[in-house]
Amino acid sequence: MNFSFPCLLIYFLSLIYSTIPDDVDRVALLAIKSQISDDPHGILNSWNHSLPVCQWYGVTCGTRHPDRVVSIRLVSKDLVGTVSPYVGNLSFLHHFYLTNNTFTGHIPSQIGHLLRLRYLGLENNTFEGEIPANISNCINLKGLGLAGNHLFGAIPHQLGLLSKLEVLTIHKNRLTGDLINSVIINMTSLQRLSASYNYFQGSIPNNIGATLKNLTFFSVGDNKISGTIPPSFYNLSHLQVFDISINRFEGILPLDIGFRFPRLTIFSIGENFFHGNLPSSLSNLTQLVELSVYSNNFTGKIMFSAGSMPNLLYFDVSFNYLGIGEADDLSFLQTLINCSHLQLLQCSSNNFGGILPESLGNLTTELTELEFGQNQISGNIPRGLFNLIHLKRLNLEQNQLTGHLSPLIGIKVTELQAFNCRKNNLIGNIPYSLGNLSWLSWLYLGHNKFEGMIPTSLGNCTNLLYLSLTHNNLNGALSPHLFHASMLIELNLHQNRLQGVIPVEITQLSNLVALDISENAFSGELPTSLSGCTSLVSLSMGGNLFSGNIPQSFKSLTSLSFLNLSNNRLYGVIPDFLARFSLMALDLSFNNFEGEVPRIGVFSNYTALKILRNNKLCGGIPELHLPRCHNNTTETESKRTGRLSVAVTVIIVVASLIVGVSTMSLVYFLLCFRRKQNKLSQISSFNLKEPFFKVSYAMLLKATDRFSQANLLGAGRFGCVYKGVLDPESSMVVAVKVINLEEEAATKSFMAECETLRNIRHRNLLKIVTACSSADFQGNEFKALVYEFMPNGNLQQWIHIDHHHRPLSLLQRVNIAIDVASALDYLHNSCQVPIIHCDLKPSNILLDADMVANVGDFGLARFYSHTIANNSSSVAVKGTVGYAAPEYGLGSMVSKEGDIYSYGIVLIEMMTAKSPIDTMFEGDLDLHKYAKSAALSDHIDPTLLDDGVSASNKIDRKLGCIKSVIEIGVKCSVESPQDRMRIEDVIEELQITRDVLNELDVTGIMQSKK
Structure with a gap:
């Protein structure tokens, strides 16, 4: 046995300590106690001077050395504190267990002094920091448990020296590095490895089967390990648990895998990139409890049999490409009848065809989850399925099921918590018996052909959270009893034939977050009782026959983010409180609203607001192109307004044509460039x-x-x-x-x-x-x-200062301008195919922690090629009003020059703090002309010179820099595309300006020191 010098020194010291009475251990234990800040059960009260150490709670002394502590076991006692480094003085300690408490801080490195230590159990605490490397000194260690903590960093490679280690549990931490190659492969006695839920990388080494011959438990799920499973791994014939789920493994499974692992109880390889067929030899896994191969790329029919797996609990083959759409794809289900303990059967998202066999009813009644959603299954739902009386989750969505939904679902099957059969072809009435499902939380019946009234019995489902009946042929009025299901979070009745008024009982749905009753025939006034649904975030009532005003009681719906009242018969003024809501989208189109449109809140966001075909509205932001609101309009003004209205109409028609053709072109373009999904x-x-x-x-x-x-x-x-x-x-x-x-x-x-x-x-x-x-x-x-x-938000927020941001200095703005220009230069000139951004504006320029600018939002970006540029039928996407190049509005193709125009407008906006859509720009005046014609002192952002420096020469030079930047912006935004500056020249001139500003800053610092 080889020892390092520190190990030998510690060993000899421990021999010296063995001749000392229990005072050393007493002192160490009291030091450990002193670091425990909370002992709610008082278990350490016995740790005092009135009792011998060996009678203290959780402390065990040895037989050969009866005065020395060999074991400390303080498990699941709700202790809070840190571990004292004095633990390293317990030189006879063999077992140290602190599992299931709330110990914090670092694991003391002094544990490495415990040369006799065999088992260290620190699982399920909140230890942080790295694992001490000198634990490797504990050469007699057989079990090391560090799971369920906040440990991070790579596993010290020195731990590979623990040649006697049999059990290593490190799951549920934040550990990184190549675990298996650098550490595990050297632990030749290892039997159990539990390392799931970390951030390990690397691969499985080729010699693992020859090195870790005793391995029975191998769990590395939910990491970032990649590569294939080496052939030698399949020589580990003692393996019982094989869990590599949620990693990046690939390859195929060997045909004889079932014979290689005859003792396997858990086979979990879900969420990887395996492909090929599932081997028929899996039938030989007679001790299997869990078969989980979900979310891979397996294909073909399932040819193995589960008939010899009596202990099987979980069978999950979902999210693959299994089945070939034929009638016998589900024949394997017959073999599951012998699995008398089966609880979960997951077959969703495959290519299974055929019908659900009546023999489903012969499966064990212990089954709680049954999922066949997103397949090609046809026919009726078999009555035998409802023999599975303990089902809690049933998913049949997105198939081709037909026929009626049997009332047995609420008569024989009464424990359902989630039922989803949306997107099928089911017909008839929704069974009244669903009201018997008192535990039901999720009910999705949308996109079928159900008809008749919504059964009032659903109000008996008092635990119902989500109810979706969208896209059916349901009719009649809503029963007040439906709203007795007061726990509802989401109610979706979109696109049916429902009618009548909304019952006042809807106010009982105080937890409701989303309500969609659009595309029906509801009538009457908007229900004031909705004001009681104060948790509403999304409210869609469009496409009905509602009339009257938006009630003032709606002002209590302050949580609203999405509101759709379009296509009704509403009238009156738009209430002011809507402008004070934090709405992300508001649609009031196709009604009869009148009066002035607000300009704040959602009404200031053109893309979030829809108010089409409300012909009596006026005012609002310029992008809405609404007439001005006047009390007294002269005849001359009326004529002028009339002419403008005609012009606006023409512009809208032309723009609509352009956008329409552009959208078609974009679809064609994306089809050409989109990869097969x-x-x-x-x-x-x-x-x-x-x-x-x-x-x-x-x-x-x-x-x-x-x-x-x-x-x-x-x-x-x-x-x-x-x-x-x-x-x-x-x-x-x-x-x-x-x-x-x-x-x-x-x-x-x-x-x-x-x-x-x-x-x-x-x-x-x-x-x-x-x-x-x-x-x-x-x-x-x-x-x-x-x-x-990007922690510093976007440039828009910094230019138009709100209370969260301080003003940007001139140097900061120039640096940002150079960053953005560099990004454009890369897109236009350094990509294999040039990229046109098409939507450059301050809100799409993000700032990181160091105020470095990043161009974002490529949702309108286009790849530029001569083929596209010369195609006269391909019309450009317009971008954002005020920033889009004028030639785009005339149907010109996207171009580098179009991005340069947008960049020029952004430059001017950075120097002036004026938006191109500011209300001051009317008629022929725009931001470009304003910057070109106005006196310099009149249009710069005043915060640019507000730096507390009064030296006239410095102010003059700063003004010169500002003028230079504005001139660049003007040159970039001229009307003629060919006359705009090249981005390379922009960068060169801005860098000269930056050098001047840096020189001014250095001069200012030197003067301040003098």
């Missing part, structure tokens, strides 16, 4: 240029605190952006852009942004962490982009 899966990621995180809806939901209002950063036409913490290891803060799929062009924008970001990487371009195309918990399509978080 995989089938929508619950957890999938776009394969961008870098190895991005693989995220799911659940991860993003957690990262953003369920997309809470507190984390909302902003909203636009195509979606909302939330702040979130995605990576607990590094507390990675990200910005999550959730795509609004109800907006027709949103998916196209999402794909355009993904295609663009796939091809670019630059210091001044917003970095993407990942793109996610997924499904939410209800199976609804969900798309999101996850970006690096």
Whole structure:
């Protein structure tokens, strides 16, 4: 046995201590007690001088050395505190267990002094920091338990010296590095490895089967380990648990895998990239308890049998490409009848065809979850299925099921908590028996052909949280009894034939967050009783027959973010309180509203507001093109207004044609550049240029605190952006852009942004962490982009100062201008195919912690080529009013010069703090002409010179710099595209200006020192 000098020294010291009475151990234990700040059960009261150490609670002394402590066991006692370094003085300690408490701080390195230590159990506490490397000195260690803490960093490679270690549990931490190759492969006695829920990388080494021959438990799920499973791994014939789920493994499974692992109880390889067929030899896994291969790329029919797996509890093959759409695809279900303990059967999101067999009813009644959603299954729902009386979750969505929904669902099956059969072809009435499901929380029956009235019995489902009956043929009035289900969070009755007034009992739904009753035939006035639903975030009542005013009682709905009252018969003025709401989208189109449109709140956001076909409205922001509000209008003014109205009408018609053709061109373009997409899966990621995180809806939901209002950063036409913490290891803060799929062009924008970001990487371009195309918990399509978080917001907020920001200095603005110009130079001149941003504006320029500018939002970006540029039928996307080049409005193609124009407007805005859509710009006057013609002192941002310096020469030179930047902006935004500056020249001139400003700063510092 080899010892290092420190080990030998510690060993000899321990021999010396062995001759000392128990005073050493007493002192050490009292030091440990002193670091415990909370002992709610008083278990350490016995740790005092009145009792011998060996009689203290949780303390055991040895037989060979009866005065020396060999074991401390303080498990699940709610202790709070830190571990004293004096623990290193307990030189005879063999066992040390502090599991299931709340110990904090670092693991003391002095544990490395315990040469006799065999078992160290610190699981389920809140230890932080790195694992001490000198634990490797504990050469007799057989069990090391550090799971369920906040440990981070790489596992010290020295731990590989623990040649006697049999059990290592380090799951649920924040550990990184190449665990298996650098550490585990050297632990030749290892039997159990539990390392899931960390951030380990690397691969499984080729010689693992020859080195870790005793391995029985191998769990590394939810990490970032990649590569294939080496052939030698399948020589580990003693293996009982094999969990590598949620990693980046690939390859195929060997045909004889079932014979290689005859003792396997858990086989979990979900959420990886395995492909090929599932081997028929899996039938030989007779001791299997869990078979989990979800979210891979497996294909073909399931040929193995589960008939010899009597202990099987979980069977999950969902989110693959299994089945070939044939009638016998589900024949394997017959073999599950012998699995008398089966609880979960997951077969969703595959290619299974055929019908659900009547033999489903012969499965064990212990089954609680049954999922066949998103397949090609046809026929009726078999009556035998309702023999599964303990079902709690039943998912049959997105198939081709026909026929009626049997009332047995609420008569024999009464424990359901979630039922989803949306997007099928079910007919008839919704069974009244559903009201017997007292535990029901989720009910999704949308996109079928149900008819008749909504059963009043649903009001008996007092635990119902989500109810969606959208896109059916339901009719009649709403029963007040329906609203007895007062726990409802979401109620979606969109697109049916419902009618009558909304019962006042709707006020009972105080937890309601989303209500959609649009596209029905409801009538009467808007219900004032809705004012009791104060948690409402989304309210959609469009496409009905509502009349009257928007009631003043709606002012209590202060949580609203989305409001749609379009296509009704509403009239009167738009209430002022709507302008004070934090609305992200408001649609009042196709009504009879009149009077002045507010200019604040959502009414100041052109892309978030829809007020079409309300012919008596006036005022509002200029983009709305509404007539001015006048009390007395002269005949001359009336004529002028008439002429303007005709002109505006012509412009709107022409613009509509342009946008229409442009949209068609964009669709064609995206079809040409879009990569072939995989089938929508619950957890999938776009394969961008870098190895991005693989995220799911659940991860993003957690990262953003369920997309809470507190984390909302902003909203636009195509979606909302939330702040979130995605990576607990590094507390990675990200910005999550959730795509609004109800907006027709949103998916196209999402794909355009993904295609663009796939091809670019630059210091001044917003970095993407990942793109996610997924499904939410209800199976609804969900798309999101996850970006690096920019803690200093966007340039818009800094130019037009709010109370959160201090003014930007001139030097800061010039640096930002250079950053943006560098990004454009890269897009236009350094990409393999030039990229045109098409929507450059201050709100799309983000600032990181160091105030470095990053250009973001590539939802309208276009790849530029001579083929597209010369195609006269391909009309450009317009971009944003005020920043889009004037030639775009005339049908010109996208071009580099168009981005240069937008950049010039941004430059002028940075120097003047004037927006191009400011109300001062009327008629022929715009920001470009204003900057070109006005006196310098009249139009610069006054904060640029407010630096407390009065030296006239310095002010003059700063004014010269400001003038230089404005002149560059003017040259970039001239009307003729060919006369605009080249971006390379812009960068050169701005760098000269920056040098002057840096010189001024240095001079100012030297003068202040004098």
